[in-house]
Amino acid sequence: MARRRAARRGFWKRHPQLMRSLLLTATFFVAVGTGLLFSAWALVCRGSACPAVSTLDNYQPRQTSRIFAADGRFVAELGVERRTLITIEDIPTSVTDAFIATEDKRFYQHAGIDWFRVPGAFIRNVQAGRWAQGFSTISMQLARNIFPERISREKSLVRKLKEAKVAREIEARYSKEKVLELYLNQIYLGNGAYGVETAAQRYFGKSVRDVNVAEAATLAALPKAPESYNPRRFPDRAIQRRNTVIELMRRDGKISDSDASLAKAYPLQLATRSATGDVAPYFVEWVRKQLDERFGKQLYEQGLRVYTTLDVDMQLAAERGLERQLQAIESGKLGAYRHLSYEDYLAKIASGEARPAAETPYLQGVFVALDARTGAVRALIGGRDFADSKFNRATQALRQPGSTFKPIVYADAIHRGYAPSHLVSDSPLTLTQVGSDTWTPQNFDFEFWGPVSMRRALYNSRNLAAINTGRELGEASVISMARRFGLTTPIPSVPSIHIGAAGVRPLEMIASYATFANLGTRPEPFGILRVENSRGEVLWQASPKRTVVLPPDESWLMVSMMKDVVQRGTAYRATTGEGFRYPAGGKTGTTNDGADVWFIGYTSDLVAGVWLGFDKPTKIKANAQGGILAAPAWTSFMTEVYRRRGNGPADWTRPGSVIAREIDSRTGLLSGPFCEGDSYTEYFVPGTEPVASCGPSSPFMLPDSTTNDGRPASTLGRDTLDVFRIPPRP
Numbered sequence: 096m097a098r099r100r101a102a103r104r105g106f107w108k109r110h111p112q113l114m115r116s117l118l119l120t121a122t123f124f125v126a127v128g129t130g131l132l133f134s135a136w137a138l139v140c141r142g143s144a145c146p147a148v149s150t151l152d153n154y155q156p157r158q159t160s161r162i163f164a165a166d167g168r169f170v171a172e173l174g175v176e177r178r179t180l181i182t183i184e185d186i187p188t189s190v191t192d193a194f195i196a197t198e199d200k201r202f203y204q205h206a207g208i209d210w211f212r213v214p215g216a217f218i219r220n221v222q223a224g225r226w227a228q229g230f231s232t233i234s235m236q237l238a239r240n241i242f243p244e245r246i247s248r249e250k251s252l253v254r255k256l257k258e259a260k261v262a263r264e265i266e267a268r269y270s271k272e273k274v275l276e277l278y279l280n281q282i283y284l285g286n287g288a289y290g291v292e293t294a295a296q297r298y299f300g301k302s303v304r305d306v307n308v309a310e311a312a313t314l315a316a317l318p319k320a321p322e323s324y325n326p327r328r329f330p331d332r333a334i335q336r337r338n339t340v341i342e343l344m345r346r347d348g349k350i351s352d353s354d355a356s357l358a359k360a361y362p363l364q365l366a367t368r369s370a371t372g373d374v375a376p377y378f379v380e381w382v383r384k385q386l387d388e389r390f391g392k393q394l395y396e397q398g399l400r401v402y403t404t405l406d407v408d409m410q411l412a413a414e415r416g417l418e419r420q421l422q423a424i425e426s427g428k429l430g431a432y433r434h435l436s437y438e439d440y441l442a443k444i445a446s447g448e449a450r451p452a453a454e455t456p457y458l459q460g461v462f463v464a465l466d467a468r469t470g471a472v473r474a475l476i477g478g479r480d481f482a483d484s485k486f487n488r489a490t491q492a493l494r495q496p497g498s499t500f501k502p503i504v505y506a507d508a509i510h511r512g513y514a515p516s517h518l519v520s521d522s523p524l525t526l527t528q529v530g531s532d533t534w535t536p537q538n539f540d541f542e543f544w545g546p547v548s549m550r551r552a553l554y555n556s557r558n559l560a561a562i563n564t565g566r567e568l569g570e571a572s573v574i575s576m577a578r579r580f581g582l583t584t585p586i587p588s589v590p591s592i593h594i595g596a597a598g599v600r601p602l603e604m605i606a607s608y609a610t611f612a613n614l615g616t617r618p619e620p621f622g623i624l625r626v627e628n629s630r631g632e633v634l635w636q637a638s639p640k641r642t643v644v645l646p647p648d649e650s651w652l653m654v655s656m657m658k659d660v661v662q663r664g665t666a667y668r669a670t671t672g673e674g675f676r677y678p679a680g681g682k683t684g685t686t687n688d689g690a691d692v693w694f695i696g697y698t699s700d701l702v703a704g705v706w707l708g709f710d711k712p713t714k715i716k717a718n719a720q721g722g723i724l725a726a727p728a729w730t731s732f733m734t735e736v737y738r739r740r741g742n743g744p745a746d747w748t749r750p751g752s753v754i755a756r757e758i759d760s761r762t763g764l765l766s767g768p769f770c771e772g773d774s775y776t777e778y779f780v781p782g783t784e785p786v787a788s789c790g791p792s793s794p795f796m797l798p799d800s801t802t803n804d805g806r807p808a809s810t811l812g813r814d815t816l817d818v819f820r821i822p823p824r825p
Contacts, residue, residue, distance in 0.1 A: 151241070151265070151268075151269070151277065154241070154277070159172040159173060159174030159176075159177050159178070159395070159398065160172065160173040160174060160386075160394050160395070160397070160398060160399035160400070160401060161173075161398070161399075161400055161401070162379055162382065162401045162403060163400065163401065163402050163403065164403060164405040164406065164407045165402070165403065165404050165405060165406055165471070165473075165624065166406070166407070167402075168407050170374055170375060170379065170403065170405060170407070171373070171374070171375075171376075171379045173379070173383050173386070173394060173395065173399075173401070174395050174396075175395050176283075176289040177287050177288060177289055177293055178280065178281075178288075178289040178290045178292075178293050179290065179292040179293045179296070180280050180290070180292070181279075181280065181290070181291070181292040181302075181303060181304075182276060183272050183273070183275055183276035183279070185303075185304050186276075186279060186291065186303060186304075187303070187304065187306065187311065189306070189307070189308045189311040189349075189350075190279070190291060190303060190306065190311040190314065190315070191275060191279070192311075192344055192347075192349040192350075193308075193311045193312045193314065193315035193340055193344055193349075194233070194275075194278075194279065194314075194315045194318075195233070195275075196315070196340065196343040196344045196346075196347045196349060197315045197316070197318075197319075197340050197343055198231075198232075198233055198236065198315070198318060199231075199232045199233040199234075200343075200347060202232065202233050202271070202275075203271060205232060205266075208232060208235070208259050208262065208263065231258070232262060233274065233275065233278050234262035234263075234265050234266050234274055234278075235258045235259060235261075235262040236278065236282065236318070237262070237265065237274060237277055237278045237281060238258050238261040238262045238265060239258050240278075240281050240282060240283070241277065241281050279291045280292070282318055283318075283321055284314060284317040284318065284321055285317050285321030285322055285324070285325040286298065286321075286325055286327060286373065286482075287373075291303045291314055294314055294317070295310070295314065297373055298310075298313070298314075298326060298327070298365055298366065299364070299365065299366050300365075300366025300367070301366070307358070307361070308341070308344075308350060308354060308357075308358040308361075309337065309341070309358040309359075309361035312337045312338075312340040312341045312344065312358060313326060313333060313337045313340075313363070315340050316333065316336040316337045316339070316340045319336070322482070324336045325482070326363055326365060327365060327373075327482075328441070328480075328482060329441075329445050330363050330365075331445075332445055333363065334363055337363075338359045341355050341358045341359050342355065342359075374407060374410060374411070375405055375407075375410045375474070375475065375476075376481035377475055377476055377477030377478060377481060377487050377489060378403075378405055378410070378472070378474070378475040378476075378477075378622065380477075380481070380485065380487060381475060381477070381487060381489075381490055381622060382401065382403055382622050382623055385622070385623060386399075386401060386623070386626070389626075389635065390626070390634075397628065397629060398628075398629040399626055399627065399628060399629070399634070400626070400627040400628075400629070400631070401623060401625075401626050401627075402623075402624045402625050402626075402627075403622050403623055403624060404466075404471035404472050404473060404621065404622050404623070404624060405472070405473065405474070405475075405622070406473040406474065408736075408739060409464055409473045409474040409732075409736060410473070410474040410475075410476075412474070412731075412732050412735040412736060413462040413464060413474040413476055413703075413728075413732050414462075414476060415731070415735075416462070416727075416728040416729070416730075416731035416732040416735070417460045417462045417476055417705065417728045418460075418479070419728070419731065420460075420705075420707075420724070420725070420727050420728040420731070421437070421458055421460055421479065421707070422437075423727075424458060424707075424715070424716070424724060425437065425438075425457075425458060429716070429723060429724065430716055430717060430718065431716065431717065432715075432716050433716070434456075434457070434458065434709070434713070434715075435456050435457055436457060436458075437457040437458070437479055437480070439457075440455075440456060440457045444483075451483055451484070453484075453486075454710040454711050455478075455479075455480075455483065455484050455709075455710050456709075457479070457709075458479075458707060458708070458709060458715065459478050459479055459488060459707070459708060459709060459710060460476065460478070460479060460705065460706065460707050460728075461476060461477060461478075461488045461489045461492075461601045461704075461705065461706040461707075462474060462475070462476040462489075462703070462704070462705050462728065462732070463475050463476070463489055463601065463602055463605045463606070463620075463703065463704050464701060464702065464703040464704075464732065465605070465606060465609065465620050465701075465702050465703075466618075466700065466701065466702075467609045467612035467613050467618075467697060467698070467699065467700050467701055467702050468613055468618065468700065469618050469639050470606065470609060470618030470619050470620045470621055470639055470640075470641075471620075471621060471622075471624075471639075472620050472621065472622045473701075474703075474732075475489055475490075475602070475622070476489065477489040477490065477491075484710075486710075488601065488706070488710075489600075489601050489602045490600060490601075490602050491600070492600065492601060493584060493598035493599065493600065494598060494599065494601060494686075494691050494706060494708060494712075495595055495596055495597070495598055495599075495686040495687065495690075495691055496595040496597075496599045496604050496684055496686075496691075496693060497594065497595040497684030497685050497686040497691060497692075497693060497721070498556045498558075498561075498594060498595055498665075498682060498683060498684040498685065498693075498721070499595060499604060499682045499683070499684035499693045499694075499695050499704075499721075500577075500592070500593070500594065500595035500597075500599075500604075500684070501553060501556065501561045501593070501594065501595070501682065502553070502608075502611065502653060502656075502657060502682050503573065503576055503577050503580055503582075503607070504561055504564055504565045504568070504573055504576075504593050505549055505553055505561075505564065505653065505656065506576060506580075506610075506611075506645060506649070506650075506653050507568050507572055507573050507575075507576040508549060508564055508567075508568060509645075509649045509652050509653060509780070510576070510645060510649055511568060511572070512780075512782075512783055513549060513564075513783070514549075514652075514777070514779050514780075514783040514784065514785075515548065515549050515550040515652055515655070515656050515777055515778065515779075516548050516549070516550065516758050516763040516777045516779075516785070517548065517549050517763065518546040518547065518548060518762075518763045519546070519547060519548075519549055519552055519560045519563055519564045519567075520545070520546060520547075520559070520560065520563045521538070521543050521544040521545060521546070521547045521552060521557045521559045521560040521563075522543050522545060522559060522563070523535070523543055523559070524536060524559055524562065524563070526590050534590070534591065536558055536559060536562055536590075536591070536594070537558065538557055538558050538559060539556070539558075543559060544557060544560075547560055548760075548763055549564065549656070550655075550656045550659060550777070552564075553656050553657070553659070553660065553664075553682075554656065554657075554659035554660045554663060554664030554665070555664055555665065556660075556664070556665050556682075556683065558594050561593050561594050562590055562591075562593045562594060564593070565590065565592070565593030566590055566593070570588040570589065570590070570592060570593075571588060573592065573593060574586045574588065574592070579617075579642070579644045580607040580610055580617065580644060581603055581606055581607045581610075581617055581619065581642075582599055582603050582604065582607060583600075583603060584597065584598055584599050584600060584603070585597065585598075595684060595686065601704065601706050602620060603620075604693075604695065604704065605695050605702065605703070605704030606618075606619070606620040606702070608681075608682075608695050608696075608697050608702050608704070609697070609702045610644045610645065610650070611650060611653050611654050611657060611680060611697060612654075612680075612697035612698065612699060612700075612701075612702050613650075614647045614650040614651060614654070614747065614750075615643060615644055615645040615646055615647050615649065615650035616641050616642065616643050616644065617641065617642045617643075617644050618639060618640070618641045619639065619640040619641070619642070621637055621639060623635075623637055624636070624637055625637065647750045648750045648752045648753050648780050649780060651747060651749060651750050651753055651778075652753070652778055652779075652780065653680075654680050654747050655778055656680075657680030657681060657682060658678070658679070658680045660680065660681055660682055660683065661675075661679050661680060661681055661696065664683075665682075665683040665720075665721070665722045666681055666682075666683050666694060666696070666721075666722050666726050667722075668722060668723065668726075669694070669722055669723060669726035669727045669729075669730055670696070670726060670729075670730050673727070673730055675730050675733065675734060676743075677698055677733070677737060677743040677744055678698060678699065678743075678744060678745075678746040678747065679696055679697060679698050679733070679744075680696065680697055681694060681695055681696030681697060681726075681729075682694070682695055682696075683720070683721035683722040683725070683726060684721045684725075685719060685720050685721045687712075688714045689714045689715050689716065689717075689718070689719030689720075690708055690709070690712040690713055690714055690715065690719075691706065691707070691708040691712070692706070692707050692708065692715065692719055692720065692721040692724040692725045693705065693706050693707075693721045693725055694721050694722065694725040694726035694728075694729050696726075696729050696733070698733070698743075698744035699744045699745050699746065699747055700744050700745075701733070701736065701744065703729055703732055703733065704729070705725040705726070705728045705729050706725065707724055707725050749778075752780070752781060753778050753779065753780065754778070754779050754781055754784060755776050755777070755778055755779075756776070756777055756778075756779060756784050756785070757774050757775070757776060757777075758774070758775060758776070758777040758785070759771075759772045759773075759774060759788075759789050760772035760773045760774070760775055761789075762789050763785065764785045764787055764788055764789050765785050765786070765787065765788040765789075766788065766789070767788030767789050767790075769788070769789045769790050770788070770789035771789070772789075
């Protein structure tokens with residue numbers, strides 16, 4: 096080693112001219128670099144290129160509008176930035192210490208730029224060949240966060256120089272305490288929270304004044320990557336980062352070894368979402384869009400008070416019921432499930448193996464509940480994770496409704512003078528739908544029952560019976576009725592629409608069933624009751640709209656038929672079979688190859704509907720069925736709602752005009768001595784009841800006891816489900 100050093104010294108002694116040249120070259124480049132840097136520093140803020148720091152003298156963030164539930168409970172804030180200001184005197188030392196230890200440990204020693212960090216950052220960036228490490232101080236972060244329009248987020252030397260120069264001016268004008276106060280009120284901390292006070296409320300349900308060391312460290316862990324360390328989405332990662340912050344505080348002498356150990360062992364205790372204004376995000380966004388159209392900038396700057404129709408308890412019940420059912424499907428409890436689960440997806444996101452995309456790869460769900468009489472939306476879920484996907488599947492998606500569309504077909508039939516006992520054909524059929532394409536629809540069991548009553552066809556969800564009924568009525572008539580029920584999406588005039596081939600918006604489809612629940616009058620769904628300004632003056636008030644679709648007697652017949660879906664049909668197993676005893680009607684739905692499953696049900700005062708599926712239509716699982724996959728979430732929700740109320744809904748009163756007759760189940764005629772089928776009570780609008788009884792020449796109807804291949808009907812009956820095969824949308 097000594098010989099090498101001696102050799103090097105000898106080389107430079109033998110070549111003094113080379114050494115002088117290299118030193119002069121190095122000096123020249125250092126001088127030029129320094130000159131360029133000073134020139135850039137002098138020119139970067141020339142003119143009005145940089146913001147005026149003096150504007151901070153009277154800095155006041157925009158006021159957020161606040162959204163309240165129907166009972167006055169706080170739901171959410173609306174604004175460009177959700178922020179509650181707090182003074183530095185009210186912020187605990189543990190919070191300021193945590194942020195300084197993590198973000199800028201020499202905060203009190205520098206004047207805006209931490210020169211000790213610059214060389215290390217420079218070397219790291221040169222080695223990486225890109226902007227890999229910064230040297231931002233709290234003052235520099237404040238500069239770019241408080242003046243985002245003037246100091247961009249791009250990683251460039253110009254931006255960094257602007258940031259540094261504005262930071263120096265801020266430090267020259269304001270005290271360290273003022274700089275820290277501005278910073279802690281301005282910084283984004285994930286979950287839609289700006290500033291430590293809002294973040295403490297949204298994560299812990301309390302003021303930042305009351306947080307402990309572990310919670311202070313959790314807040315200080317967030318600026319580095321607010322969404323990646325969001326404790327609601329990634330609790331394990333948040334705890335790991337929090338403990339790193341606690342260790343930094345211990346090394347800086349801000350807390351003792353014992354306090355650090357206690358803080359690291361402290362469990363992550365997050366407040367319930369309902370207590371922190373983090374409830375019903377899809378509902379809130381639906382409301383926000385409507386408010387934005389009406390009030391524009393006023394909504395984000397003037398602190399409006401928005402009172403909505405939301406019922407927080409119902410919303411939480413809907414979320415519990417839906418997520419419980421989705422997890423049951425993903426866990427394989429309802430049969431083999433081969434797709435990526437939501438939990439596995441989150442794990443892949445956390446590990447970096449996957450990135451969020453427009454179409455989520457996991458099973459999604461929609462849940463909507465509304466007041467049957469007024470149309471007031473009480474709960475709305477547009478997806479599983481608003482932070483991951485803000486696409487509102489309840490209001491924006493177009494999905495095939497499947498057999499949930501059939502009640503509209505049968506309502507049109509009743510309105511046209513058909514009776515529930517009217518015999519329709521459940522027989523094979525091959526049709527030409529679009530161009531020369533043929534379509535051979537099937538029932539779930541690939542069997543055909545022949546003549547069957549409309550009532551029985553509906554509660555057993557016989558596809559061919561619905562198609563043939565719709566064809567008798569005509570597609571134009573059914574489409575017209577669908578419009579009266581509130582469906583606004585395109586419905587092509589093809590036979591497959593009778594079993595739900597045309598896409599609908601889930602909110603419209605679910606809300607249409609309020610027509611039945613309300614005995615013929617359809618209320619339009621709405622979410623906003625009134626809007627007030629900051630002085631309490633009413634700026635706008637809702638005027639609910641109601642449209643008469645069917646007379647009460649016709650509607651009551653439809654309710655009677657749809658009650659059978661719950662009491663003995665495709666929804667029996669998940670509703671009545673699970674002990675649900677309240678008067679209710681509804682309809683299951685399952686679409687092409689099990690890509691969408693539905694259940695929409697109602698009582699006399701509440702309508703609720705569930706949809707499950709993938710963003711990119713994909714078969715959910717083998718033998719996917721709305722009655723098994725979707726209906727249990729509805730039952731869970733309804734049971735919780737009425738248990739909390741302490742009393743169930745009233746049954747529908749039969750209109751005086753509706754008449755009853757004893758009918759033969761085989762022929763649909765009046766029951767008499769020559770009838771061979773079972774006798775049952777059927778209901779009619781006057782003038783639609785049969786006037787003849789069974790005789791030797793009566794029409795034949797498939798007996799209840801057997802199917803057309805001789806198997807007992809009990810193998811179908813109430814367990815028959817309504818999966819069907821329909822062609823792609825034309």
